[in-house]
Amino acid sequence: MTRTNASVLAAALLLVGACTTTPPEPIADLKPGERPALGTDEAGLWMQMDRVEEKLSTSGRVVTDPALNNYVRTVTCRLSAEYCKDLRLYIVQTPHFNASMAPNGTMQVWTGTLLRVQNEAQLAYVLGHEMGHYIRRHSVQRWRSIRNKTDSMAFFTVTTRMAGLGFVGDLADLAAMASVMAFSRDHERESDDIGFDLMVKAGYAAEEAPKIWMALEAERDAAGAETPSVFFSSHPATDERLATLQARASAQAGRGNTGSKPYAAAIRRYRSAWLRDEVRKRDFEGTRIVLANLLEAGHPAGEIHYFEGELYRLRGDDGDMKQAIGSYRKALASKGAPAETHRALGLMYWKSNQPSLARKSFRAYLAAAPKAEDRAMVNSYIQQLK
């Protein structure tokens, strides 16, 4: 499906391009409420993006929960009230960091992003950065530049780079098509500046901006080269960009709000489900970094240690059972451990030939979750362990 979409889009853009022979001219910022004039290559691009958006809007992965959507939308509108009405937000349930903004105002934020940003200020920076691409019309600039280099298909190289990501690759294709492929480093610098200015103007703590980039780089390095980063595939990162951002942040440090509490409150209901998606990726080292960052951000230690245990249990290498038991016990000694911690501990005790501890853990699970869906099964475990 997605490859077909990419081909259709490529063909359409090539046709549009064939009708235009003038070299690219400097392009003005998109004004609030502005739509490109009919018959232009930009209008053709928007029309294609409308089709991509139509496909996205019916995806089973779009999170429709009004509270979460309202929250992210409120942060977006706080950054720019005048552009806010032109943007349509889609929160997509996918455990990878990615955010994108299509030239027609389709904004995607993946749940992996919401799990990774530590506060509202960091989210605001990411959203502001994407708005920068939108306001500066980087997509159409990129398209015209590449077309003139007679290398139109390079426009779509990010799609190829996503090939190893499976179904996420399909979503990545959709996101990448929506953002219209990899931006240039100059575009990234511009968007860094715009995102930074918007977040500072909205009253957020400037020093939070470089932190999210640094955390992503640490995760990418830990995960290894075999796990491509969806976001970095379309947003090339450089040390120079990070250094510039850090310098600007230092100059503004200590003046704004992090928005840590409202952010933690906004994601509280979803965090556990997103963590479950995260451990299912089986990217052991990368997820360990994510968990450590969540712990540092003050999320409940009991929940974080539980998922650390899940990470070991699912990997199942030599010694992982012992590590999992250690993590589950640490979770239960901390605040916020879910009832499932007892059940997971029971499973590990049973497998490590500790039946009385297993029985005790299963009983603790049923006491902590008296309406558990799997109550009958866990009761049968207890009977078998007698």
Add this chain to the structure above:
Amino acid sequence: MIRKLTALAALLLATACVPSVVATPPQEPIQIGFYSVTPQIEWNRPMLINGEAWTVDGYALQALRFLEVAHGQTLSGEEDPEKKAPVFRKTMLPNEIQEFIVETLAAGGWANVKPKGLKPARFGDLPGFRFNFAMASEDGLEYEGIAYGTVREDTLHVILYMGTRMHYFPKYAKDVEKIFASIRT
């Protein structure tokens, strides 16, 4: 890796290579590996190289699939060179088998895969398990399913019934329950 799981997910509902199709005789037991089931109604039963997948109205609408998964294998039975696909382990308890199936479906592209009601069940003469699940396709179409299985000689035997939540899953759900009850080992 996940491409292969996507292929599995597709296989669970759509079977690409169907050399021939026969109808199951409703009341005649059919041997599936070490056990037999009585189909109850006429299902379309393609003669597949690997496993069984039955349907009445088409695989995109409902499918009854019989899977056999050895220790260390993925649900599809395909190799995963990246070693990141969920695999069945002979020591898995029913909660972990449920997780294995749910993870495989999620990795295959199904959205919001939510299991519920895991409980013990007799698989013929053997102790087994069953649970229901709900999920959505990439296009947002809602599906429901039932997993019914057992572990015998280090191999997972599981029957998956899946169909669209509206109409096609409930259409034969009672017949599928009778099929589960007809299992003879």
